[in-house]
Amino acid sequence: xxxxxxxxxxxxxxxxxPAFEFHGCQISTSLHEFRDKLxxxxxxxxxxxxxxxxxxxxxxxxxxxxMEFMKRKGDTQYFKKRVExxxxxxxxxxxxxxxxxxxxxxxxGNNHNIEGNIEYGLSEAENFCYNNERxxxxxxxxxxxxxxxxxxxxxxxxxxxxxTKMKAILMRYEEKLLMITPEVNGDNTFEVTRDxxxxxxxxxxxxxxxxxxxxxxxxxx
Numbered sequence: 001x002x003x004x005x006x007x008x009x010x011x012x013x014x015x016x017x018p019a020f021e022f023h024g025c026q027i028s029t030s031l032h033e034f035r036d037k038l039x040x041x042x043x044x045x046x047x048x049x050x051x052x053x054x055x056x057x058x059x060x061x062x063x064x065x066x067m068e069f070m071k072r073k074g075d076t077q078y079f080k081k082r083v084e085x086x087x088x089x090x091x092x093x094x095x096x097x098x099x100x101x102x103x104x105x106x107x108x109g110n111n112h113n114i115e116g117n118i119e120y121g122l123s124e125a126e127n128f129c130y131n132n133e134r135x136x137x138x139x140x141x142x143x144x145x146x147x148x149x150x151x152x153x154x155x156x157x158x159x160x161x162x163x164t165k166m167k168a169i170l171m172r173y174e175e176k177l178l179m180i181t182p183e184v185n186g187d188n189t190f191e192v193t194r195d196x197x198x199x200x201x202x203x204x205x206x207x208x209x210x211x212x213x214x215x216x217x218x219x220x221x
Contacts, residue, residue, distance in 0.1 A: 006152075007035035010145035014121070017138035019128050023121040030114045031149070037107035038152065044103050045159070048096040052166075052207070055093050059204050062086060086200075087177045094170040101163040108156040115153070118146055169207050176200055 011031040014024045066082055122139065129135050176199055 006145050006148045007031045007038065010142055010149065011035070013138060013142050013145065017125075017135060017142075019125040019132070019135035019138045020121060020142075021128070023117070023124050027117050027121040030117050034107065034114055034149075037103070041100065041103040041107050041156075044096075044100045048093075048100045051093055051096055055089055056204060056207060058089065059086060059200075063200055063204070083177055087174065090170055090174050090177065094167060094174065097163055097167050097170060101160065101167065104156055104160045104163060108153060108160065115150070118149075122146075166207065173200070173204070173207070 008031075011028040014020045014031075015028040017024065020027065062082055062085070066079060069078060122143065125135075125139050125142075129139060
């Protein structure tokens with residue numbers, strides 16, 4: 001959210017400075033649009049982050065419970081219900097990840113236009129200040145803030161990469177659950193194996209690692 005605030009501040013500086021008289025409005029509009037997209041993406045990411053934390057915790061509990069139940073030779077219907085419950089949760093989380101990813105891609109989609117407008121606008125402002133040095137402070141202030149905006153564009157790329165990785169992990173987890181489900185729906189004498197549960201647990205550990213890295217990058221939006 002810090003970067004969204006910076007976008008607003010630098011947009012105001014550029015829009016009100018005579019140094020950016022000819023191109024300030026264009027740059028300011030681009031920054032305001034980018035800011036709005038950042039805020040929307042940030043809200044979605046935080047919702048997804050909270051949900052992912054809950055899912056990781058609940059999945060660990062579910063798998064641990066199933067392992068304990070396995071020691072007592074639980075019937076197939078028990079595992080069937082547990083697997084179906086996990087499958088519903090993982091699909092819901094995957095949809096949240098996909099939504100956040102779309103918003104991130106939308107936010108970073110116009111980065112070339114933003115960067116182009118900023119570069120051209122700064123160049124024109126510097127030319128304007130060649131004989132109007134009293135406005136150089138406005139340019140320096142804008143440049144200082146724009147560095148943070150450029151950092152946010154780079155950060156969006158990193159977050160997009162992590163979301164792609166997280167989506168892939170969730171899809172693999174979903175596939176593992178689907179591989180178990182047909183067997184559970186079959187012969188009532190069938191039992192989910194410990195290897196099945198260990199495999200699911202391993203996938204959750206990968207998701208937690210990705211989730212942790214994502215949280216670190218998300219704080220920089």
